Structures are given as C-alpha cells and as structure tokens.
Amino acid sequence: MTERAADAGDTARVAETAAAQLKERLYATITMISVVIGLAGSSHVEAVGAAATVATASAGLWLSALVADQQAHRVVHGAFARGRELRTMLFVSSPLLVSAVGPLVLIGASALGVMGLESALLTAAGVNVATLFAWGCYGGIRMGGGAAFALLAGAIDAAIGTAVALVKAAAGH
Template identity: 50%
Template sequence: MVALSETAHPEHLESALTVAVTALGVWLATLVADEQAHRALTGRGATLREVRAALYVSSPLLLSAVGPLVLIGVSALGVLELQAALLLSAAVAAATLFVWGWRTGLRMGNGPLSAVVSGLVDTLIGVSVIAVKLLVGH
C-alpha cells in the first residue's frame, strides 16, 4: 500500500486489484508452505481436518485486504484522495498487527504486559517491512 501510494498517478481499480491479488498470492503461498512443512515433518499429506485448520489459521491474510479495499472504495467515492487512503491503509494494517499480537499475547496466558509487548513486537516487524519497502523502492 505504501508502494502504491508512491506511484505517480495511482488508479482506484489498479490499486484495488493489486491489494486483492497480493493478499490472495500471499495466502496461497502460505498454504503451500504449510503443506510442504507438514509433509516434511510428518511424512504424509495433511488430512481434511488439518487442511481446514490451516485455512482457519491463514484466513487473516485474506482479511488484511478488507480494510484497504474499503478505503480504496471510499476514495473512489471522492471522500479522500487515493494516496491518503493507501497511506491510511498502511497505518491501519500496522495497528491491526498490534491488535493481533496483543490478542495472541493474551491467549498465551502470560499477562497483560506480555500481551502489550507481543503487540509492540508485531507492530515493529510490520513497520520494519514498510521501512525496508520505502528504503529499497518498488
């Protein structure tokens, strides 16, 4: 989204397709990697139950496209500039990483401080990815 926002003249449809296809591609790559790791570890293919579990666990990768797609749609309606919508999407994605990290930190049962640290670490990783993208370009 940051790279799209730096495009000279981004278009709404192109931006929406880029976000959707990227999320789908990352999700599919994750499923393939999960299956390969499963076969390497167990020596067999995943059962239907294990495939369903992998689909459930990886679903946030698809959900990550919803916010940006909504903001791109809002931009297409003229409420805000596309570049602003894309940058806001990146900020929302980073905030979402904090929420996911915090939530999983709580589920680990180590207490609220540990959950906040988990959220901050996830956010730092996300912001680092954004920084690398900005530093090396598209």
C-alpha cells in the same frame, strides 16, 4: 488414554492452531503494510489497479501458504491433508485473505471520492501499524507483565511495522 488426557490434548491442539493463525495474521499485516506503502509511493496507480494489487498479493500469499502447508504435510505424513487437517490449514491461513479487507475498503472509499488514493493507502498502512500495536499490547497483557510491559511490547511490534513501511518508502517501490 484417559478423558482428562484427551481433553488436555484437544486444548493444546486448539491453542497451537490459534497461535498459528495469529502468526499468519501478523505476517499478513506486515506484508500488507509493505504492499500499500509501495502503492502509495507509485505515481501511476489508480484505484482499480491498487485494488487488484492488494487482492492478488493477498490471494498469492494465501495460495503459497496452502501449497507450503500441503507439501510439508505430504513430506511428514506421506499423504495429502484431508478432512480436519485440511480445514485446519484453511482456517490457519485465512488471515492471509482477510488482510486485504481493510485496504480494499479504503481503496473503495477512494474510488467513491471520499478521500484520495494516496491517503487511503497511507491510512491502510497506519491502521495496520496500529493493529500490530494492539496485538503486541494484548500479548504483553497475556504474559502478565503489567501495563508498562504491554505498552512496550505494543510499541516494539508497531516499530517493526513502521520500519517495514519506512524501508519500503525509502526504496521507492
């Protein structure tokens, strides 16, 4: 293999890894919207319980992603992922843990009396919807469609996040 072909392969691998990590980040963001809206709709939750729910939801998603990735790797390659492959799995799935940081900070602010718990949870949902909008806009810009296309892409992504929130709120969970 020539040096140029090897460089192109490395570049493609890096791009695929970045795309996989972003996919996990978006999935985690949408999931966290659902979790915090569900908590905001509960009249019996306190800050400690909300924090525990957010943390366990995030950790559960992360562990399930690792189990699924490892199982898929074993089926395809006939061996456990180790070394670079395992580090890549951990890197790609890390947004599933990071998605809890914002809501946990806001829940912590609530526990300190800065805001009410319901306000903290709804703010966390709003920030996550705004994050989806920003990623949608960025994707639209990267596609070269111009500002109007970027705003439309952002609005569609934000609408998906809002729909998740509304369905969760309507279900009363």
